[in-house]
Amino acid sequence: MVAAGTRDDCLADWGEFAFIDFLARHPALAQADLEVGIGDDASVWRPPAGARVLTTLDMLVEGVHFDLASTSAADLGWKALAVNLSDLAAMGGRPECVYLGLGLPPATAKAWLKEFIDAFLRLAECYRVRLAGGDTVRAGELVISVTLVGSTTAAPGLRSGASPGDGIYCSGTIGDSCLGLRVLDGRLAGLSEADAEFLKKRHRRPNPRLALGRKLVAAGVASAMIDISDGVVADLGHLLKRSGGLGAELESGRLPISAPARRVLESGRVELVDLMTGGEDFELLFTAPPSAAAEIAEIAAFLELPVAWLGRVVGRAGISLAGPAGKIELKTKGGYDHFQSQNQ
Amino acid sequence: MVAAGTRDDCLADWGEFAFIDFLARHPALAQADLEVGIGDDASVWRPPAGARVLTTLDMLVEGVHFDLASTSAADLGWKALAVNLSDLAAMGGRPECVYLGLGLPPATAKAWLKEFIDAFLRLAECYRVRLAGGDTVRAGELVISVTLVGSTTAAPGLRSGASPGDGIYCSGTIGDSCLGLRVLDGRLAGLSEADAEFLKKRHRRPNPRLALGRKLVAAGVASAMIDISDGVVADLGHLLKRSGGLGAELESGRLPISAPARRVLESGRVELVDLMTGGEDFELLFTAPPSAAAEIAEIAAFLELPVAWLGRVVGRAGISLAGPAGKIELKTKGGYDHFQSQNQ
Numbered sequence: 001m002v003a004a005g006t007r008d009d010c011l012a013d014w015g016e017f018a019f020i021d022f023l024a025r026h027p028a029l030a031q032a033d034l035e036v037g038i039g040d041d042a043s044v045w046r047p048p049a050g051a052r053v054l055t056t057l058d059m060l061v062e063g064v065h066f067d068l069a070s071t072s073a074a075d076l077g078w079k080a081l082a083v084n085l086s087d088l089a090a091m092g093g094r095p096e097c098v099y100l101g102l103g104l105p106p107a108t109a110k111a112w113l114k115e116f117i118d119a120f121l122r123l124a125e126c127y128r129v130r131l132a133g134g135d136t137v138r139a140g141e142l143v144i145s146v147t148l149v150g151s152t153t154a155a156p157g158l159r160s161g162a163s164p165g166d167g168i169y170c171s172g173t174i175g176d177s178c179l180g181l182r183v184l185d186g187r188l189a190g191l192s193e194a195d196a197e198f199l200k201k202r203h204r205r206p207n208p209r210l211a212l213g214r215k216l217v218a219a220g221v222a223s224a225m226i227d228i229s230d231g232v233v234a235d236l237g238h239l240l241k242r243s244g245g246l247g248a249e250l251e252s253g254r255l256p257i258s259a260p261a262r263r264v265l266e267s268g269r270v271e272l273v274d275l276m277t278g279g280e281d282f283e284l285l286f287t288a289p290p291s292a293a294a295e296i297a298e299i300a301a302f303l304e305l306p307v308a309w310l311g312r313v314v315g316r317a318g319i320s321l322a323g324p325a326g327k328i329e330l331k332t333k334g335g336y337d338h339f340q341s342q343n344q
Numbered sequence: 345m346v347a348a349g350t351r352d353d354c355l356a357d358w359g360e361f362a363f364i365d366f367l368a369r370h371p372a373l374a375q376a377d378l379e380v381g382i383g384d385d386a387s388v389w390r391p392p393a394g395a396r397v398l399t400t401l402d403m404l405v406e407g408v409h410f411d412l413a414s415t416s417a418a419d420l421g422w423k424a425l426a427v428n429l430s431d432l433a434a435m436g437g438r439p440e441c442v443y444l445g446l447g448l449p450p451a452t453a454k455a456w457l458k459e460f461i462d463a464f465l466r467l468a469e470c471y472r473v474r475l476a477g478g479d480t481v482r483a484g485e486l487v488i489s490v491t492l493v494g495s496t497t498a499a500p501g502l503r504s505g506a507s508p509g510d511g512i513y514c515s516g517t518i519g520d521s522c523l524g525l526r527v528l529d530g531r532l533a534g535l536s537e538a539d540a541e542f543l544k545k546r547h548r549r550p551n552p553r554l555a556l557g558r559k560l561v562a563a564g565v566a567s568a569m570i571d572i573s574d575g576v577v578a579d580l581g582h583l584l585k586r587s588g589g590l591g592a593e594l595e596s597g598r599l600p601i602s603a604p605a606r607r608v609l610e611s612g613r614v615e616l617v618d619l620m621t622g623g624e625d626f627e628l629l630f631t632a633p634p635s636a637a638a639e640i641a642e643i644a645a646f647l648e649l650p651v652a653w654l655g656r657v658v659g660r661a662g663i664s665l666a667g668p669a670g671k672i673e674l675k676t677k678g679g680y681d682h683f684q685s686q687n688q
Contacts, residue, residue, distance in 0.1 A: 011683045012683045014683070015681050015683055016681045016682045016683050017681060019683075035396065035500075036500070036502060039503070039586065040435070040502055040503050040504075040586075041400060041431040041432070041434040041435055041503070041569075041570060041571060042398040042399055042400035042431055042432055042434075042435045042437065042492075042494070042500075043398065043399050043400070044396050044397075044398055044435070044500050045396065045397045045399070046396050046397070047391055047395075047397055049393075051391075052379065052388050052389065052390050053388075053389045053390070053391055053397060053493070054386040054387065054388055055386055055387050055389070055441065055443060055476065055477060055491075055493060056385060056386035056387070056477065057443040057444075057445050057477055057478050057479050057489070057491055058445075058479050059445045059446075059447060059479045059481045059487075059489060060481075061447055061481050061482065061483045061484075061487075063484070064481060064482050064483065065481070087385040087386055088385070088386055090385040090386075091384070091385055091386045091388070093386065097399065099399060099401040099491060100401075101401050101402075101403045101445075101489045102403075103403060103405055103447075103487055104683070106682075106683045132399065133399060133400060133401055134401050135401050135402050135403045135489075136682065137403045137404075137405050137408060137409070137682050138405065138408045138682040138683060139405045139408065139485065139487060140405075140407070140484060140485050141483065141484050141485065143403075143405075143447055143483060143487050143489075145401070145403060145445045145479075145487075145489035147399075147401055147443055147491040148386075149397070149399060149493070150386070156379075156380070156386075156388050158380060158384055159383070159384050159385070160384075225385075226385060227385060242383065242384070337359050337360045337361060338360045338450075338480065338481050338482040339355045339356050339358070339359055339360050339363075339448070339450045339482060
């Protein structure tokens with residue numbers, strides 16, 4: 001939980017204006033090229049000439065998106081920004097300005113909040129994103145609302161645009177994050193320390209694939225693109241639906257699985273399909289015509305980031321997975337429903 | 345409170361995806377000129393050539409910013425957008441795209457949510473703002489996070505820029521909203537029905553002064569500008585501080601007070617200073633050199649919106665109010681502190 005501070009070390013004592021002052025004077029606060037940042041009625045930013053403006057908003061709520069007992073302030077600060085950066089990566093955008101809305105219980109410890117902001121701003125600094133505004137308000141539970149504004153001068157990568165015959169590609173490896181969560185909440189024990197650490201880190205500190213997204217868009221090779229937040233199956237389903245109700249044939253041998261995840265798989269404690277539906281991978285999933293294969297391989301090599309071919313787009317709806325035991329149809333429900341899940 | 349629905353008419357039954365579908369198909373959903381709206385990883389918008397992009401984020405929390413017992417869903421939907429439009433008005437911006445983040449208890453009634461969205465989108469339609477994205481998540485209490493993106497091709501109106509000798513101006517009338525709140529929560533009774541309705545409406549349905557903000561910025565006459573959310577004294581204090589630690593001499597006879605508010609004043613139940621510190625006026629407060637007086641009068645006449653001269657900026661910090669009984673110094677605390685207020 002957010003450690004409740006005494007009168008001297010919690011937010012109620014620190015105060016809203018002292019907190020905003022801490023933010024505005026933070027050494028990692030990038031404000032270069034920003035005409036007006038924190039402190040006016042709105043921020044003022046000049047986009048590059050001819051650019052399109054890309055905007056995404058994500059909300060994270062205590063007890064729903066994260067458990068404060070198993071998530072450090074630093075991990076949460078990192079992830080709150082990383083998930084938005086991942087959305088922007090999926091458009092091929094360059095992140096520009098970020099806006100942080102915080103609903104905070106007054107008993108929030110000052111040290112916790114500083115650690116959260118330090119991690120958030122360190123990640124922002126890595127990608128040269130400016131914290132350009134936000135709002136800090138009292139709330140009964142911790143709520144984080146992040147709006148990220150980016151730009152692109154190329155045509156952005158959309159979820160629509162895939163065609164039958166296109167290849168389906170994925171960056172990095174899948175399923176690590178959901179295994180990491182199981183390690184964290186105690187459902188998966190007995191791994192080597194190195195494997196457990198690897199999987200936990202993949203859950204806690206996702207790496208948004210911004211460089212890959214931008215390269216793909218600049219080269220014009222991806223016909224459709226999405227980032228994996230709900231799992232490969234659900235997000236591929238979103239992409240195929242937006243591309244006009246298409247389907248996919250995946251090959252199980254082509255799915256990119258890390259060595260630690262493969263060892264868990266081989267222990268029989270999870271199945272391959274669990275790794276495809278666990279979510280929070282924050283890798284890029286995209287489609288491209290067969291003619292683009294060599295260029296995709298070049299981009300992957302240049303970025304030293306593995307990009308796997310998983311299968312192909314087909315005209316008939318539905319996602320199938322072909323493996324040694326034959327072909328199975330995967331269920332493509334729409335992803336996690338925040339409200340209905342309570343009833344089921 | 346948000347009326348808790350039965351299993352058939354609450355959000356838990358309706359579901360997140362049905363709600364998003366309702367939003368995406370709403371007849372008031374303006375999407376013209378938007379390359380990509382709701383449904384992709386980010387929205388895509390092409391700003392006007394040479395424009396600066398203005399962005400503001402506001403969060404509203406149940407029990408902190410509004411009381412669901414005395415606020416209808418429609419009033420809340422209106423106000424959630426109106427307060428952001430007011431921030432943009434203070435920059436002289438043109439509203440372009442809005443992003444709505446909602447943290448919702450699963451027991452929220454479907455009818456309540458529809459009424460909220462209808463009002464939000466009707467106001468958006470009035471000002472040609474496109475709902476271009478957002479996020480809907482489960483939460484323990486109602487949390488509304490609105491990010492508004494706008495543009496300006498002129499130099500935006502900032503809080504900094506006032507100089508000693510500048511006149512201080514204010515649109516509309518002040519203090520109506522705080523009196524309306526007192527009527528609503530029962531602290532102010534016995535008014536005529538018409539007066540009570542006028543004051544309540546001024547609290548529930550603030551009119552963002554977008555046209556005035558844009559005209560002032562286009563004419564280049566305002567040296568500094570802010571919208572009044574914390575009350576004339578606190579917001580003038582913000583503006584003077586950002587302009588380099590200046591002060592102001594106000595004349596009590598020049599403060600714009602509506603006829604209903606004047607009748608409450610004359611009844612002796614509030615003092616003039618209460619109307620200057622109550623907050624939520626959402627009028628524009630700006631400074632301008634004496635040479636701009638005629639142009640400001642012309643703009644006010646063109647818009648048929650009263651703009652009052654309240655006094656002048658002086659080089660010495662502090663805000664004084666001169667009236668028939670002499671001159672008093674007004675306390676310029678920084679405005680409402682969300683966290684410290686709990687301790688005091």
